[in-house]
Amino acid sequence: MLEIKNVQKIYYPKRNTALDGVRLTAAPGEIIGLFGENGAGKTTLLKCILNLLSYQGEITLDGEPVTHKNIERISFATCEHSFFPNLTPNAHRDFYKMHFPHWREKRFQALLEFFELPGNRALRSFSTGQKNQFEVILALCQGADYILMDEPFAGNDVFNREDFYKVLLGILEPNETILLSTHLLEEVEHFVSRAVLLRTGKLIGDVSTLDLEEQNKSLMDYVKETYRYEPDRVSRALERLTEDEEDAS
Amino acid sequence: MRSKKITFEHLVPLGLDGRKTCLGIVTAVFSSWVFSIVSFLGRYYGAHSNLFDPWNMYLRPGVVMQPFFQIWDSTSFLFALTAFCMLPLALWHYYYHFRDSRSIYLMRRLPDRWDLWRRCLALPLLGLTACFVLVVLNTLLFYAVYCFFTPRQCLEPGQWRMFWENLFSVSVGGLYYA
Numbered sequence: 001m002l003e004i005k006n007v008q009k010i011y012y013p014k015r016n017t018a019l020d021g022v023r024l025t026a027a028p029g030e031i032i033g034l035f036g037e038n039g040a041g042k043t044t045l046l047k048c049i050l051n052l053l054s055y056q057g058e059i060t061l062d063g064e065p066v067t068h069k070n071i072e073r074i075s076f077a078t079c080e081h082s083f084f085p086n087l088t089p090n091a092h093r094d095f096y097k098m099h100f101p102h103w104r105e106k107r108f109q110a111l112l113e114f115f116e117l118p119g120n121r122a123l124r125s126f127s128t129g130q131k132n133q134f135e136v137i138l139a140l141c142q143g144a145d146y147i148l149m150d151e152p153f154a155g156n157d158v159f160n161r162e163d164f165y166k167v168l169l170g171i172l173e174p175n176e177t178i179l180l181s182t183h184l185l186e187e188v189e190h191f192v193s194r195a196v197l198l199r200t201g202k203l204i205g206d207v208s209t210l211d212l213e214e215q216n217k218s219l220m221d222y223v224k225e226t227y228r229y230e231p232d233r234v235s236r237a238l239e240r241l242t243e244d245e246e247d248a249s
Numbered sequence: 250m251r252s253k254k255i256t257f258e259h260l261v262p263l264g265l266d267g268r269k270t271c272l273g274i275v276t277a278v279f280s281s282w283v284f285s286i287v288s289f290l291g292r293y294y295g296a297h298s299n300l301f302d303p304w305n306m307y308l309r310p311g312v313v314m315q316p317f318f319q320i321w322d323s324t325s326f327l328f329a330l331t332a333f334c335m336l337p338l339a340l341w342h343y344y345y346h347f348r349d350s351r352s353i354y355l356m357r358r359l360p361d362r363w364d365l366w367r368r369c370l371a372l373p374l375l376g377l378t379a380c381f382v383l384v385v386l387n388t389l390l391f392y393a394v395y396c397f398f399t400p401r402q403c404l405e406p407g408q409w410r411m412f413w414e415n416l417f418s419v420s421v422g423g424l425y426y427a
Contacts, residue, residue, distance in 0.1 A: 050358050068362040082354035086264030095263060099359050124349065 002026040002049070002074075002146050002177065007057035009044050009201070018044040019055065020201040028145065029174045033192035034181040035223060040198040042181040043078075046148045049179075050076055061146070072100050077139035079151040081131055085124035089117060089134060093141075102143025107171060111137045114167065128155040136164065140171070149180045158187075165191045189219040197226050260371040262345045263352070267372075270338075274376040277334065281327035282383050288324040289391050293398075296320055300403050314403040317395050318415040324391070325384050332380040335373035342369040 002025070009019040019041045026032055034042050048055040051066055061070050076082060083092055089112060097103045112119055115133045123131060136152045153161045161184070169191065172178070182188055189209065197205030205226040212222055223229075257267030296315040300308055346353035346365075356365040392409070405411075 050354070052354060052357055068360050071358050072360045074358070076354060076358065078351065078354060080354070081350040082352055083350055084263045084352045084355075085349040091263075099361060099364070 001028070001062055002179075003058075003060045003063075004045070004049070005058040005060075007045070007048055007055050007059060009041070009048055009053060009055045017201050019048065022057075022198070022201070022203050024196060024203060024206070026146065026177050026179060028177055030194055031172075031178045031192045032180065032194045032196055033185075033188050033219075034179060034196050034198065035183075035185060036198035037227075039200070041201040042198055043150050044201075045198070046076070046078075046150050046179065046181060049146075049148060050074060072102070072142070073144050074146045074148060075139040075142040075144035077136045077147070077149045077152045079132070079135075079154040081135050083123055083131075083135060083138060086122055088120050088122055089137075090119040092123075092134075092138060093119075096138065096142060100142050100144075104141045104143050108137065108141040111140065111167070111171075115163075129157065129160055132156050133160070133164070140168075145175055146177045146179065149178065149182075151182055152180070153182070153184070161187060185219050185223060192219075195219055195222065197223060199227065260368065262342050262368050265342075265345065270372055274331075274338075274372060274379075277331045278328075278376060278379045278383065281325075281331045281380065282387070284327040285324045285383075285387050288326075289320065289387070289394075292320045292324070293391075293394065297398065300400065308400060308403070312403055313405055314395075314399045316405065316411055316415075317392060317408045318412045320395065321388065321391055321412065322415075325387070328380045328384050332377050335377045335380075338376070339370055339373040342373070 004022055004024040007019050007022045008017070010017050022041070022045060024045075034045070036042050044053065047053045049059055049066065051071070059066055061073060064070055066074065087095075093103075093105075093108055097105075115130070115137070117126070117130055117134060117137075123134060126134065132153055132155055136149065139147050139149065139152075153164065156164070165188070168178070180188065180192065192209060194208045195205070195212075196203065205222070207222060209219065212219060217225075224231075257271050259267070261267040261270050296319075300312050300314060302309055346356055353365075356368075359365070392412075395408070396404070
């Protein structure tokens with residue numbers, strides 16, 4: 001169980017509060033979608049979980065703080081890419097095998113084959129889509145129980161993303177938990193089991209997709225409702241703009 | 250299985266050529282060593298020659314040998330430069346993890362928390378240590394040469410003490426001006 005208790009993150013020197021008392025629990029087997037506008041704190045939260053950023057509060061993994069002793073149980077795929085561009089996929093495999101004792105070799109080979117990624121070509125020669133695929137493959141094959149993904153499909157085409165969701169659902173084992181930060185609400189609606197909403201560093205929504213189905217609501221409806229989205233916002237802005245132009249003429 | 254064998258590739262960031270980096274450091278240290286020896290021997294030979302009358306090669310009456318510190322001074326210049334270059338090398342190794350990707354995220358979440366620092370600092374620290382050890386050994390060697398080959402009557406007493414006093418004042422002065 002991954003527990004995030006009252007986590008606060010302030011970026012100095014401007015004193016920007018990126019996370020403000022976030023509380024969240026991720027149980028084994030859950031697929032959690034982490035949603036929110038740009039700057040809501042999604043990436044910061046994932047980086048705090050991994051101890052890549054300092055924070056106030058407590059983050060525990062089965063009751064233990066996240067340290068180098070249990071960090072192998074968490075993997076991370078980011079749109080910024082955390083692989084080495086000069087290395088080949090096979091060299092990455094060797095490095096991961098050396099550091100992560102639960103490396104999933106069979107899954108790695110199967111995914112490389114499925115996405116038709118060459119094992120012996122340096123990653124810098126890959127397309128953006130291929131790089132994203134490989135980043136996610138590494139996160140899935142590390143042998144972690146908790147897989148954190150931060151906008152992992154930014155730059156991939158829609159078919160590619162569809163393939164990924166299907167593959168993910170097919171290969172994930174019951175103990176594997178996914179925390180997926182993305183803006184692609186409608187696409188992941190049928191993939192995630194729970195949606196968590198962040199706004200200006202605060203957790204403002206946490207709902208299971210099953211509950212949404214029972215309420216006959218889509219994930220987008222829920223997000224708009226929680227964010228108090230005003231549907232006529234755009235038309236009002238356009239009206240104001242055209243009024244200004246008419247006055248000027 | 251965790252590998253126990255440490256190779257050059259384990260001492261540089263992943264994707265960099267460990268052998269090339271190591272060869273570069275060895276070349277720089279070796280060049281500094283050669284420069285130091287050649288420079289000392291040249292300066293010593295000059296100071297030693299000044300003790301003698303150039304025409305009949307007799308010792309000049311009352312002549313005193315140039316102090317050891319003055320002859321030693323600046324013979325370790327290339328060592329200092331090489332040692333200083335280890336800092337940018339270490340910084341480059343760290344910065345490498347931000348180039349074209351953020352591999353720093355992977356390195357910082359490894360169960361082996363020392364791997365990142367080993368890859369960034371091992372070779373620069375080895376280079377720095379090699380420079381320091383060779384400067385010490387060279388200094389001892391040069392002092393032995395200085396004492397052995399300089400005519401006893403031309404040696405001013407307290408050379409070793411003067412050496413440390415001057416070294417200290419230069420270091421403190423350097424820090425003050427810095």
